[in-house]
Amino acid sequence: MIGRLNHVAIVVPDIAAASATYRRTLGAGVSEPCPLPAHGVTVVFVELPNTKIELLEPLGPTSPVARFLQRNPAGGMHHLCYEVDDIIAARDKLRAEGAKVLGDGEPRLGAHDKPVLFLHPKDFCGTLIELEQA
Numbered sequence: 001m002i003g004r005l006n007h008v009a010i011v012v013p014d015i016a017a018a019s020a021t022y023r024r025t026l027g028a029g030v031s032e033p034c035p036l037p038a039h040g041v042t043v044v045f046v047e048l049p050n051t052k053i054e055l056l057e058p059l060g061p062t063s064p065v066a067r068f069l070q071r072n073p074a075g076g077m078h079h080l081c082y083e084v085d086d087i088i089a090a091r092d093k094l095r096a097e098g099a100k101v102l103g104d105g106e107p108r109l110g111a112h113d114k115p116v117l118f119l120h121p122k123d124f125c126g127t128l129i130e131l132e133q134a
Contacts, residue, residue: 001090003083006132007045007052011065012075015042015057022046022053033057036111040064043111054081054111079118079128087115087133099123107133 012018015033022028029047036043040063046053056078058066068078084090087107095101100120107115110132119129 001084001093002131003085003134005051006081006083006130007054008080009054009056009078009130010075011056011058011068011072011078013057013069013073015044015055018055018057018075019044019046022055028053030055034111035059038108039111040066045111079130081116081130081132083134084131085134087117087131090131091117094119 010018019030019033023030031045031047033042033044035041037059040059041056042059043057044055046055056065058069060066065078069075091101091105091107095105100123102118102120105117107117110116110130112132115133117131119131121128
């Protein structure tokens with residue numbers, strides 16, 4: 001059901017500083033910051049040959065990642081994103097297997113303007129999982 005790893009998401013307290021670190025220290029290509037008010041974050045993508053790193057900075061105290069940053073002030077890994085061919089079929093199969101889909105269970109448009117869903121970490125070895133329709 002799952003396809004390739006689309007990205008690894010890392011929450012950071014300062015997206016400009018984190019972007020500069022990836023550019024300067026690792027020589028990575030980093031996209032321009034993109035605010036996503038519907039998701040409460042600003043994102044940049046670090047391009048790698050086989051996947052991406054998504055850096056997330058909260059857009060204020062009500063951001064879904066603000067609490068994560070309060071618990072982890074230096075930031076840290078937040079979630080893994082896997083591609084699926086059909087997000088509705090994947091959601092229905094996962095629910096049938098007992099996995100909890102977060103929110104209302106309806107896909108929302110993610111940072112790539114593609115439908116996404118999140119799966120509860122308790123069902124996946126303590127890791128928040130994002131599914132994105134390829």
